[in-house]
Amino acid sequence: MSPETARNPPESEVTGLNFKETELTLGLPGESRTQAEIVSKNSKRGFSETVDLNLGSSSSSETRGRSQVEEQGESEAPCAGKPPASKAQVVGWPPVRSFRKNALKSCTYVKVAVDGAPYLRKVDLETYSSYQQLLSALENMFTCFTIRNVLNERKLMDPVNGTEYVPTYEDKDGDWMLVGDVPWKMFVASCKRIRLMKSSEAVGLAPGTPAQSASAS
Amino acid sequence: MDSKRRKDSPEEEKKRQVLPFPDEILECVLGFVKSHKDRSSVSLVCKDWYTAERWSRTHVFIGNCYSVSPEILVRRFPNIRSVTLKGKPRFSDFNLVPPNWGADIHAWLVVFASAYPFLEELRLKRMTVTDESLEFLAKSFPNFKALSLVSCDGFSTDGFKVIATHCKNLTELDISENGIDDAGGSWLSCFPDNFTSLEVLNFASLNSKVNFDALERLVVRCKSLKVLKVNKNVTLEQLQRLLVQSPQLTELGTGSFSQELTLEQYSDLENAFSNCKTLHTLSGLSEATSLNLHLICPACTNLTFLNLSDAALQGAELAKLLPNCPLIRRLWVMDTVEDKGLEAVGFSCPLLEELRVYPAEPFELDAILGGVTELGFVAVSRGCPKLHYVLYFCRRMTNAAVATVVKNCPDFTHFRLCIMNPWEPDYLTKEPVDEAFGAVVKTCPKLQRLAVSGLLTDLTFEYIGKYAKNLETLSVAFAGSSDRGMQYVLGGCPKLRKLEIRDCPFGNAALLTGLERYESMRSLWMSACHVTMNGCRQLAREMPRLNVEVIKEDGSDENHADKVYVYRSVAGPRRDAPPFVLTL
Numbered sequence: 001m002s003p004e005t006a007r008n009p010p011e012s013e014v015t016g017l018n019f020k021e022t023e024l025t026l027g028l029p030g031e032s033r034t035q036a037e038i039v040s041k042n043s044k045r046g047f048s049e050t051v052d053l054n055l056g057s058s059s060s061s062e063t064r065g066r067s068q069v070e071e072q073g074e075s076e077a078p079c080a081g082k083p084p085a086s087k088a089q090v091v092g093w094p095p096v097r098s099f100r101k102n103a104l105k106s107c108t109y110v111k112v113a114v115d116g117a118p119y120l121r122k123v124d125l126e127t128y129s130s131y132q133q134l135l136s137a138l139e140n141m142f143t144c145f146t147i148r149n150v151l152n153e154r155k156l157m158d159p160v161n162g163t164e165y166v167p168t169y170e171d172k173d174g175d176w177m178l179v180g181d182v183p184w185k186m187f188v189a190s191c192k193r194i195r196l197m198k199s200s201e202a203v204g205l206a207p208g209t210p211a212q213s214a215s216a217s
Numbered sequence: 218m219d220s221k222r223r224k225d226s227p228e229e230e231k232k233r234q235v236l237p238f239p240d241e242i243l244e245c246v247l248g249f250v251k252s253h254k255d256r257s258s259v260s261l262v263c264k265d266w267y268t269a270e271r272w273s274r275t276h277v278f279i280g281n282c283y284s285v286s287p288e289i290l291v292r293r294f295p296n297i298r299s300v301t302l303k304g305k306p307r308f309s310d311f312n313l314v315p316p317n318w319g320a321d322i323h324a325w326l327v328v329f330a331s332a333y334p335f336l337e338e339l340r341l342k343r344m345t346v347t348d349e350s351l352e353f354l355a356k357s358f359p360n361f362k363a364l365s366l367v368s369c370d371g372f373s374t375d376g377f378k379v380i381a382t383h384c385k386n387l388t389e390l391d392i393s394e395n396g397i398d399d400a401g402g403s404w405l406s407c408f409p410d411n412f413t414s415l416e417v418l419n420f421a422s423l424n425s426k427v428n429f430d431a432l433e434r435l436v437v438r439c440k441s442l443k444v445l446k447v448n449k450n451v452t453l454e455q456l457q458r459l460l461v462q463s464p465q466l467t468e469l470g471t472g473s474f475s476q477e478l479t480l481e482q483y484s485d486l487e488n489a490f491s492n493c494k495t496l497h498t499l500s501g502l503s504e505a506t507s508l509n510l511h512l513i514c515p516a517c518t519n520l521t522f523l524n525l526s527d528a529a530l531q532g533a534e535l536a537k538l539l540p541n542c543p544l545i546r547r548l549w550v551m552d553t554v555e556d557k558g559l560e561a562v563g564f565s566c567p568l569l570e571e572l573r574v575y576p577a578e579p580f581e582l583d584a585i586l587g588g589v590t591e592l593g594f595v596a597v598s599r600g601c602p603k604l605h606y607v608l609y610f611c612r613r614m615t616n617a618a619v620a621t622v623v624k625n626c627p628d629f630t631h632f633r634l635c636i637m638n639p640w641e642p643d644y645l646t647k648e649p650v651d652e653a654f655g656a657v658v659k660t661c662p663k664l665q666r667l668a669v670s671g672l673l674t675d676l677t678f679e680y681i682g683k684y685a686k687n688l689e690t691l692s693v694a695f696a697g698s699s700d701r702g703m704q705y706v707l708g709g710c711p712k713l714r715k716l717e718i719r720d721c722p723f724g725n726a727a728l729l730t731g732l733e734r735y736e737s738m739r740s741l742w743m744s745a746c747h748v749t750m751n752g753c754r755q756l757a758r759e760m761p762r763l764n765v766e767v768i769k770e771d772g773s774d775e776n777h778a779d780k781v782y783v784y785r786s787v788a789g790p791r792r793d794a795p796p797f798v799l800t801l
Contacts, residue, residue, distance in 0.1 A: 090720075092311030093694065094579045094610060094637045097368070099394055099422060173507045185587055189529065189553070 108188060114142055114165065114196040125188045131180055135167065138196070164199035240265065244273040253278050275299060280739050282320055282344065283764065286788040287328035299338035299363075300329070306742045306782055307692075308717055309343055310368055313744055313780065315768065317795050321345045321371075323353070324793075330357040338363040338389075345369065351376030355383035363389035363417070373400040374423065381407035388441075389417035402427030402450075408435055415439040419446040421470045421501060426450040437462045446470025449503050453512075454482055460489035469493065469516075471501035474509050474528065483512070491515040500524035507534050514541040522547040526575045532557030539565035547571040552588040552610060559593030563600025571606035572597055576637060579610065591618030591644065598625035605663075606631040613644040614671060619653035620660075629661040633668035639695035639720070642672040651676040658684035668692035678702035682709025690715040703727035707734050717742040725752030728781070732756065735763050740784035748778045750801075756783065757801035764790055765801045 108126040121141050128134045167179035171190040179187070179194070247270055250256055260270040276299040279285060291297075304320025306313075322344050329336055336358045346369050354361065361384050366372075374397070380390065381404055402425045408415075415435065420427070427450065436442060436459050443466060445459065451472030460466075478486070493516040502510070505528045517523075520542045525535070526549040535550065535558040545566045550558065552574050562569065574589055591614045598604060604626040614636050623629060636650070643650055650671035658664060658680050665687055669677060673696035681688065682705035689712050697703065703723040706713070707730050716738065724747035735741055750767065757765040768780035790800045 090639065092308065092313045092719075093639065094576065094635055095308075095311045095692075095694075096576060096579045096610070097310050097394060098312070183587075190531075 110169075110191055110193050112138065112141070112194045112196070115198045115201070117142065123194070125191060130184055131187075134179075138167070138194075142196070165196040166199050167194060168197050169194045240269050243269040247273040248275075251276075272296060276338075277301070279303065281784055281786075282325070283788065283791055284739070284784060284786045287325045289787060291328055291332035295332070297333050298336060299340075300325075300333075300336070301340040301342075302344060303342045304344035306717070306740065307343070307715075308719065308742055308744065313719070315797060316370075317345075318768075318798065319345070319791065319793055319795065321347075321350075321793065323347065323350045326350055326353050326357065334358065335360050337361060338365075340365040340367075341369055342367045343369065345371040346376070347371045348373055348376035348379075352379040355379045360386060362386050362414075363391075365389065365391040365393075366395055367391075367393045369395050370397060372397055374402065374404050374425065375400050377404035378407045381405070381412075382409070385409075385412065386414055387412075388414050390415070391417055391419040391444075392422060393419060394422050397423075399423050399425040401425050403431075405435060406431040410434075410438075413438045413440065416441045417444040418442065419444060419470065421446040421448050423448050424450075429455050433458055433462070440465075442466065444468040444498075446500065447472045449473045449501075452476050453478060453486060453509065457482070457486045457489045460486075460493060464492040465495060466493060467495050468498035469496055469500070470524075471499075472503070474502045474505035476509070478509070486512045487515065494519070496520060498522040498524070500527070502528035504528070505530070507537075510534055510538060514538070517542040519544060521545060524549045526551055526573065529553040529577055530558070531555075532559075532561065536561035536565075542566075543568075545569060547606075549573040549575065551575050551577050553577045554589070555587065556589055556593035556596065559589060560596040563596040563598075566601055568603060569597070569601035570603050571631075572601070572604060573606075573608040574610055575608075576610040579637065588612055591615045594618055595621050595625075598622040602626060603628070605629050608633040608635075610635045610637060612637050613641070614650060614653065615643050615645050616648065616650055616652040616656070617645075619650070620656040623657050623660040627660050628663060629657065630663050631666040632657050632661065632664060633666065633692070634670060635668065636671040639670075640672045641670075648672075649674050649676070651680070655680035655684075658688075662687065664688055666690040669696055670694060671696075674698045675702040675705065678705040682706050685710050687712055689713060691717070693718045693721055695720045697721045697723060700724055700727035700730075704730045707731040714739045716740075718744070718746060720745040722747055724748055725755070728752050728756060732759055735760065735783055736785050738785070740782065742780075742782055743778075744780040746781075748781055749776050750778050751776065753778050753781055754801050762786070766791070766794070767799045767801065769797050769799060 109122050109124045112121045112123055114120075123134070123137060123141070125134070128137060168176050169179055169187070169191045170193045171177050172192060176195070182190075243266070247256075247259060247266075250259060250270075256270055256274060260267045271293050272295065274294050275296055277290065277294055277297050278301045279290070280303050282302050282304045302322070302325065305318060308314065309318070320343060322341060330353070334357070337360050339354070339361075340363070344366075346366060351372055354364070356379075364380065364384075364387075372395075377390070377392075380387065402423070406428050408431070412435075416439075418435075425448075427448065429451065432447070432451075433455075436445065442463050445463060445466055446468070447456070447459070447470060449472050451459075453472070453474060453476040456471055460469075490512055496516045497519055499513060499516065499520055499522070502513070502525060510528075510530070517538075518541070521544055523542055523545055524547075529551050530538075530553060532554045535554045539545070539561055542565075546568055548562065548566060548569060548571070550562075550573070554561075554574075559574070562572070574593075576588065578587070589609070589611050591611070594609060594611070594614070595618050598621065602625060605628045607629070608631075611634075614634065619634070623632075634653075641650075642648055643653075651674055653671070654667070654669050654673070654677045657667065664685055667681070667685065667688055667690070669692070675698045678697060678701070681691070688710045691706060691710070691713065693716075700723055702721070703718070704727055706716070707727075713734070714737075719742075721743075723743065728743065728748050729752065731741065753765050753767055757763070762785060764782075764784055764786045766782045767778045768782070770779045773779050791798070794800055
């Protein structure tokens with residue numbers, strides 16, 4: 001990895017190998033010649049830039065690496081070595097056997113009970129990707145409610161009689177939890193059933209300070 | 218008793234008398250030599266030893282079913298009782314090999330039926346086995362004892378009906394990880410009432426309900442049962458009834474662990490697990506709730522292998538469980554335990570030798586949350602200096618972390634790191650992860666198996682070629698910059714036996730560099746690389762003792778060799794190749 005090699009890509013007389021090919025650059029693996037040439041052309045500019053390129057200092061190489069991905073995204077990818085334009089699923093990757101695919105794919109339908117409603121509903125948590133979506137869906141299901149964000153706690157309100165409902169859920173351990181504390185995915189994995197509890201009954205469940213999970217959307 | 222040889226001529230007999238001890242004694246002594254490598258060495262000493270070895274061998278292991286033919290096998294070894302056969306290339310586990318590729322057991326069974334009528338054991342991996350073959354097996358070998366099918370296909374549970382009915386001396390039925398048609402669980406009822414010899418029963422990977430009454434009666438009457446692994450359809454309540462009947466179990470695979478139990482049921486189960494004093498392996502536990510997880514604690518005192526890869530535990534649950542298992546040597550978990558869970562492993566498992574962390578959501582492309590990272594890896598290495606086998610699926614890794622891990626655990630023999638997004642660089646520095654694997658091969662001289670991933674240039678392979686002198690198996694995906702990468706490996710790793718490559722920029726030059734190597738290897742797999750048909754043809758031309766096969770995909774470029782499988786063989790080209798496999 002000496003800068004010398006990078007600066008003067010020699011051609012080996014014996015093997016006819018162009019050492020440009022073996023040059024250690026931050027070009028993405030398996031990319032076409034033209035991309036590699038772009039990178040190595042830059043390497044002829046000067047020692048310091050070469051060092052940046054080859055020894056991988058963070059910022060310049062990072063942006064270079066990224067822009068290469070975007071550039072390549074458009075062009076037709078050869079059989080190997082190019083990152084796909086979009087993160088499409090690759091056959092047989094990651095290398096897990098198919099019986100492991102279904103690890104977490106147990107039923108994600110959960111019952112939703114509303115205090116005072118004559119019957120329950122079921123929702124498939126997998127169809128939502130955030131708390132906001134779930135609550136909107138619940139709002140639609142029990143059409144009398146609107147979502148009201150009170151002090152960052154999510155509550156549903158029945159505008160007709162002014163009753164507030166707090167969404168709670170039962171987790172895998174059998175405990176009743178307030179909806180919204182944990183990251184969305186963790187919630188989906190641990191939620192067994194949902195209950196919209198009347199606010200008046202929710203004493204002790206609602207946290208003293210507002211729920212702050214920034215990542216949960 | 219072994220069958221007798223024909224009489225030797227008088228001259229040969231005289232020659233023989235010069236030997237320090239007669240052949241019968243040599244054969245007897247060699248009977249104690251079990252390892253295949255040792256037996257191979259023995260057979261190379263001289264003709265007499267070769268002869269003695271072949272007469273005394275009772276177990277044969279064939280790593281590639283196409284490397285030899287059944288006829289050649291039975292001609293050399295007349296007294297085989299146990300056969301282990303592996304078929305398809307390993308990447309077939311990940312759907313890279315089209316169906317009906319081959320590796321059908323039937324032709325072997327036909328030859329065995331006449332040459333080895335006293336065959337007792339058959340262990341198959343990645344082979345195709347039809348129900349007809351299972352029936353043929355059950356009816357052709359009266360002494361048949363042990364059947365093990367791992368990652369096989371082509372059969373249904375109907376095939377087990379015949380096995381259960383006809384194999385009167387069956388001791389082992391081990392079905393794992395197969396893609397099969399589950400035609401229901403009535404096969405368990407086919408074991409006759411006077412059948413009591415079963416010692417190993419593993420049907421954990423089957424999906425259908427089984428007849429529980431039949432299962433219970435089977436467990437009751439098979440007093441020698443040591444290994445019992447049931448499937449998810451067996452409830453906790455049912456498990457309790459089985460455990461009560463079989464406290465002598467050494468390996469247990471539970472069914473579903475999510476049932477809501479009454480106090481009484483819970484207490485009964487606690488007692489049942491307390492009675493399992495000899496358990497050393499535990500698996501299953503699917504959908505285990507925290508509450509139910511505690512049931513296993515009394516059975517964990519002597520546990521050496523805990524397989525939690527079907528139980529999506531959280532870190533805290535694992536942390537509570539592990540202190541009950543002080544003797545753990547092998548631990549398999551799902552990445553739902555996250556780094557916190559792995560920290561607990563570092564604290565609680567000082568004897569740990571093997572760790573596997575499987576991804577709960579492997580195909581979740583944009584997963585940011587969840588899973589394990591480089592931190593968990595380092596945490597384990599700090600607390601588990603004896604760690605020598607790791608399989609680690611993660612979404613981020615750093616060069617520094619891996620260097621730390623191998624510094625803490627220099628005895629790695631198997632290092633399989635899978636950074637799940639292809640071409641993923643070092644998470645902190647954004648550099649390639651060349652130095653990570655460089656550290657592995659430089660620090661771990663005993664390394665036998667390596668799987669690489671992440672953003673890798675040819676430098677990784679230069680390191681591997683230079684330092685990994687004991688490497689036998691190498692798996693590469695989405696890595697390397699040029700032919701040089703593969704050339705470094707082929708030029709450098711003297712003990713390499715299996716090389717499997719996918720989606721790398723290695724072409725004909727790289728393929729042909731290995732001309733001299735492939736005959737000393739079991740096989741080479743290259744898919745979605747830059748190899749062409751002409752390159753393969755050239756390889757086939759120059760190395761006639763290799764089988765060079767190309768699997769052609771529909772609609773691919775005529776000249777491109779989509780999937781290449783090269784292996785040494787004394788049996789010549791395959792006679793059963795399907796139309797999409799071209800033998801060059």
